[in-house]
Amino acid sequence: MTKTDDYPLLRSWVRPLLLWLPPVLFLSLFYFYPLGSILQVAFERSQSGLAGPFYEVFSSPGIRSVIAFTFWQAALSTLLTLLIGLPGAYLFARYEFRGKSLVRALTAVPFVLPTLVVAAAFNTLLGSRGWVNLALMDSFNLLLPPIQFTNSLTAILLAHVFYNTTIVLRMVGDYWSHLDPRMSQAALTLGASTLKTLRHVTLPLLMPAVLAAALLIFIFDFTSFGVILVLGGPRFATMEVEIYYQTISLFNLPLAAALSMIQLTCTLGMTILYTQLSRRMQRPLSLRPVQYTQRRLRTWQSRVFVSLFMGLLLGLLTIPLLSLAARSVISLERGQNASITNPQFTLAYYQELSQNRRDSLFFVKPINAIGISLAYASMTVVLALALGLPAALTLARDQDWRLNRWLDPLIMLPLGTSAVTLGLGFIVALDQPPFDLRASPLLIPIAHTLVAFPFVVRSLVPSLRSIRPRLRQAAAVLGAPPSQVVRQIDLPLVGRAVLVAAAFAFSISLGEFGATALVSRPEYPTVPVMIYRYISQPGSLNYGQALALSTLLMIATAVGMLVIERLRLADIGEF
Amino acid sequence: MSGLSIIDIRKAFGEKQALRGVSFEVPQSSSLAVLGPSGCGKSTLLSIIAGLEAPDGGDVLWDGESLARIPPHRRNFGLMFQDFALFPHRNVFGNISFGLQMLGWEALRINNRVSEVLELVGLPGYEKRDVNTLSGGEGQRVALARSLAPQPRLLMLDEPLGSLDRNLRERLVLDLRRILLASQQTAIYVTHDQEEAFSVAGQVVVMNSGRIEQTGSPQDIYTRPASAFVARFLGLVNLFAGQVRQAQSGFEVETPFGSFPIANHPAGPVTVLLRPDALSLGPGGKSQILGELVRVDFRGQICQALICANDAVLRIDFPSSTSLPAIGEPILISFNPSDTLLVLPESEMPSRAINCP
Secondary structure (H helix, E strand, O other), X not given: OOOOOHHHHHHHHHHHXXXXXXXXXXXXXXXXXXXXXXXXXXXXXXXXXXXXXXXXXXXXXXXXXXXXXXXXXXXXXXXXXXXXXXXXXXXXXXXXXXOHHHHHHHHHHHHHOOHHHHHHHHHHHHOOOOHHHHHHHHHHOOOOOOOOOOOOHHHHHHHHHHHHHHHHXXXXXXXXXXXXXXXXXXXXXXXXOHHHHHHHHHHHHHHHHHHHHHHHHHHHHHOOOHHHHHHHOOOOOOHHHHHHHHHHHOOOHHHHHHHHHHHHHHHHHHHHHHHHHHXXXXXXXXXXXXXXXXXXXXXXXXXXXXXXXXXXXXXXHHHHHHHHHHHOOEEOOHHHOOEOOEOEEOOHHHHHHOOOOOOOOOOOOHHHHHHHHHHHHHHHHHHHHHHHHHHHHHHHHOOOOHHHHHHHHHHHHHHHOOHHHHHHHHHHHOEEOOEEOOOOOOHHHHHHHHHHHHHHHHHHHHHHHOOOHHHHHHXXXXXXXXXXXXXXXXXXXXXXXXXXXXXXXXXXXXXXXXXXXXXXXXXXOOHHHHHHHHHOOOOHHHHHHHHHHHHHHHHHHHHHHHHHHHHOOOOOOOO | OOEEEEEEEEEEEOOEEXXXXXXXXXXXXXXXXXXXXXXOOHHHHXXXXXXXXXXXXXXXXXXXXXXXXXXXXXXXXXXXXXXXXXXXXXXXXXXXXXXXXXXXXXXXXXXXXXXXXXXXXXXXXXXXXXXXXXXXXXXXXXXXXXHHOOXXXXXXXXXXXXXXXXXXXXXXXXXXXXXXXXXXXXXXXXEOOHHHHHHHOOEEEEEEOOEEEEEEOHHHHHHOOOOHHHHHHOOOOOEEEEXXXXXXXXXXXXEOOEEEEEOOOOOEEXXXXXXXXXXXXXXXXXXXXXXXXXXEEXXXXXXXXXXXXXXXXEEEEEEOOOOOOOOOOEEEEEEOHXXXXXXXXXXXXXXXXXXXX
């Protein structure tokens, strides 16, 4: 028998190449080409030679402190998120308790919420027009809000923790829940103490998941835009916000380009580190079905602890959102005969959404923006899955293929590229032949697909990888050709992951703000663009409309996520 | 010939030689057991026959034609995995019907065939069950039904009872034999358990570190093991270093407990096997061994006596009802060398666990 037949041959390199073709073409056209164009434009206009923009960056103390602050707030946010998320992940992974699936579903909601919704939510709670400040002003007869929450580091950190805790709960918790508890039991019977077992057995086994979660959170905080723009104010600019100001307000393109190059280098380094670490730490684990790994709560101490922790978690995650929803239907403005002690229920903010006022900031009724956003989101789901599935398939199954080592971090690049830079790149590159898409409404779903693509691939690869090769072999022996193996085994088994990926793509598109802010056409505004315009305008009606739109956007993304949680296949993570 | 031929299959994983030239045949409608300790290359062999792995050398033939260029899904071979590998996202019906769907059968025909094989494996009416809720024995039967449903020309079973407990195993092994016989199924049964191998298959291949040690019927292998490895693997423990010499009356073999006449055999060092079941207590028989009873281990129906004779330790099973001398007393064993004493190729003797006083 010769060493190969046509079957392994296809496996070796033809298949990965075919699968990579669509995503790589897409990325070349809509990521690398615009990025190249923006840098070209930047350097062309630079007067002091190639190093000019970089000299400007590092010679300005203002810009230097922006860079330092970007790292500082990201590190602090990541640490805080881990501190709150890890105990939660443990409880989710190892204990079975009532209401767990509900809490689990609720913790997913913040992550998919658009940045502007989160910013608006914290604003209604702790901002100058928020519940807390109004209550304090009323009780102590103050003329000015006593708590300076907006434009503070606390606001940024709180929003980031609120945002990313669910990453720890999901990534670490899911992994932990399938980790065979017999491994730590074995360590205990071999004489290791509980602490030693944690240090020498559990933590090393968990490390890939913890590091992956931490790096992902860091990257998100590093490139956070909406939260810092709305809650941080001018005092706390990160690189992302600075790029936005430099391009939009000051039109200093060379400086913006230099900043985005520095940012890109950092995030590229982190993503390479991320993939290297997770590869090196990957051990063949015997993952166990959840029913073997989870215990019920036995002692009253553990019940109290779990209840308290879950209460804290739920409070952190739900109070800002409830505050937003409540504030959108309750008027507290003194001018309208209302106050914190005399709240007036009102639907005026919602009714206003269907009005097209002559002095409106937009050409269309606010309510139309919802339809526009939904259409963009649907297109994004189709595009992101069409490109993400083939990439995830080859990443999961052709692990030996050498080019995959390079392509893996490559497709994560859009994740680490500032959304603002992406938008700017589109304007610069795609407004002239051969790709004149400037006026095309397709530009926004394409931009959203770029942002969603890494999420889609990242959520698909682990579940594709975790399918036991045995199942594929069994299918092959039963007469399934390779295409049928993918259709009958891989696709149904990753069904839930595909649903989750689709939900991510949908939510990301609904809430995307950075790139949209630059690319969107005034006649097709999306919901986040409208929220930003309304919330940055004075007047209680504008504020109220921003809150009403934010609430609707929050409900849309939350309902989508809950439906996914319900729709998922019978727990297929059990191998 | 019609059926499966394995010709000189070789396979290495890096430095490790998994298969070092394995050849055998499985004629149509017969069953063959591959018996060997874990790590001897049994599972690799099945993967190669199924086409899931390519061998480094050798060939797999069906009806005399090479399968080298046929991918696994076109071989029409069934493989039942040790851990069953049931598809977790399909119910019992979905698992069993999978192979039939791949053949493009109509729904009605599939329904009939699924109930037929479920009947055959003793699980009628299980179609709608979730495979994640099946017990070990049920999972094994569903996996078997799934492999049988498309009527593969060859069915391979990889330690199919390995993960089950002893009682269940004994019952299922008989069911397996009945099912294989009833369906006239050509089959290869891989196991490390001699009882399973003997009761399921008409022919047995004993493997050791990538090589075949012996091929034959269960009776052949048990009564005439070809090597010390096979003997030890079958639980035959009375192995001794010996020396064949030509004497006046013919050939004889010198052992720690005396010299005994044997049939023609080239002179030189050998390993001698005393089969325990043909030894008897007391005088009678052509040859005798006089030893000292050192220990008696009670094992239920039988008890095992440890007897020291000239610094050699014999282990002999007696019915528990036998009245043996007291520990430390002399004991006389008699036997008939021609059917009790086997001369095997020389092999290394493991160090002894018990020393004689």
